[in-house]
Amino acid sequence: MADKLGIYIHIPFCRSKCDYCDFYSLAGRDDRMDQYQKALLSHIRETAPLAQDFPVDTIYIGGGTPSYYGAKRLKELLGVVHKLYKVEKDAEVTVECNPDSVDRKALKILRKAGANRLSMGMQSANARELECIHRIHTPQQVNEAATAARKAGFTNLSLDLIYGLPGQTMDSWKATVEHALSLIPQHLSCYGLKVEEGTPLAARVAEGEVLPDDDQQADLYLWTVGRLERAGYPQYEISNFAKPGFASRHNLRYWLTQPYIGFGPGAHSDFGGRRYSFVRDLDAYIQGVLQGGDIIDESELIPKRERCGEYLMLRLRTVQGINEQEYRSTYFMDFAPLQARLEQFQAQGWAEQTDGRWHFTPQGFLLSNQLIGDLLERQEQAHWEDLVAKSRHDHLDQGCP
Structure with a gap:
């Protein structure tokens, strides 16, 4: 029997760029969304014959901010994937979203299109901490988005949180975790802040801004592991916690070295014994797909x-x-x-x-x-x-x- 396959689709558009982010994402490029959709659909279609023997059990649409890309475009993408690939009936289908770019109507469209899991970038329940990292949503919008998700029919909600933020204390972090728990998610991802080279946050640190140090981050992390365990979210990966039965199947396939195919600029794949990635350039990706150019950034066969x-x-x-x-x-x-x-x-x-x-x-x-x-x-x-x-x-x- 063929290995089961995961599909990752990268949406590189954002309303604004967070100060800590080094993922391939772009703000102010909304004018390229239609052409990007055309390229993505073409790429997904031309790759389908290579995966025809592989049951697809996870689909993950990440970014960037997929919800900012628009529910109608995401619905079209999911429709093509379901039509051309052997997507299993119980496949896990995740869409990343930000609280400021979703509403009940959009979420209903996504749910009807087959999405059954939302991963929401909450990051903090503290308005000042959010502003400090250039997050444009408010804590109230997190509450509203979580409520809208439930009303739209989503029963698998994951929240992303970050510890080690500028000015964050143990008390403010505890308040964030408790706020997240009050929204009754099925999954929580808790990431320690990393200062990535080339980001605005790195420039701020170079200019003297002080962040919680390693020992402080360790205290925040160890408290989190214990608190979430007691709340019914046992740890299953360094940064991830879930109620029983709700561990992210797509993320686990990366750690368990299971095959996956990625689409979009900067997306990675591990398929057919080969690992490869696409150029981190929106225009080059669009042009390469639609005009037949080379979009491969790196490719290598992986020896045993x-x-x-x-x-x-x-x-x-x-x-x-x-x-x-x-x-x-x-x-x-x-x-x-x-x-x-x-x-x-x-x-x-x-x-x-x-x-x-x-x-x-x-x-x-x-x-x-x-x-x-x-x-x-x-x-x-x-x-x-x-x-x-x-x-x-x-x-x-x-x-x-």
Whole structure:
């Protein structure tokens, strides 16, 4: 049976650009929406034959701000995908939205078009914090959008929150989380603020603006994990929490290295053993699709050895973690060096083993980049030791002295 497939559609348009954002998104380019829609539809249609043998179980429309793009355009996109791809009846279909660009009428259109999950950029319940990062919605608009979503028939609502914002305190963060919980979402994504190079926020920090430091962010994060666990939203990935049965199936496919196809400028794909991405240029993408030009930015075949590293790097972002038998049978690698190191991490309170699967604790997630880097080094060392041993064995088999 063919692997199930995810589809990602990137909508790069925004009403305004947030100070922390380094995703490929554009404000003030509304004049290109119609041509972009034409290019997207063409690209989706021409790719369909390549995916005809793959059941599609997740669709994710992200951005940018898809809701700003307009419900009618999104409805048209979903209609073409449902017509040309083998979309399963219970597929998870997510649309990202901002509170200031949705209303009940638009959400009803999306729900009727097959969208069954909304991911809403709430970020904070504090008006001053929102203004500080150039978010243009208000806390009241979050409440109104959540109510409109329920009335439109959505029963799967996810809210995005950011901790570590300028001027944020433990008390203001707690108030944001409690406000989010009062809206009764099924899913919460809680991201630590990162200062990305080239963003307005990076320029502000370079000029001396002070943000919550790593220790303060760690305190906010650890409180969040405990609070959401008690509220019925167990953690399933470093930044994600959900009521049972509502983990994001599309996001999980990235961490579980399952295939997906992306459409739009800057979109990535992992399909047919190849990873590739498209140019981060709206006009170049439109021209390339409609006039037959090259839109590929990067493309590479992924060897089994690199997939082995991805298994560690990506699955250890999840609470599901890694398993010795799974690792050995899939990649034919010795798990013992990893086991020894994981046991050391366990002694430090950074990892634990549950039902035969190793995963990080919340304290370990805070150090995940360093811990995963350590495990990758040990994996690489084990790989070369295995090659040397095999080479020596082959040398002896050939009767050499």
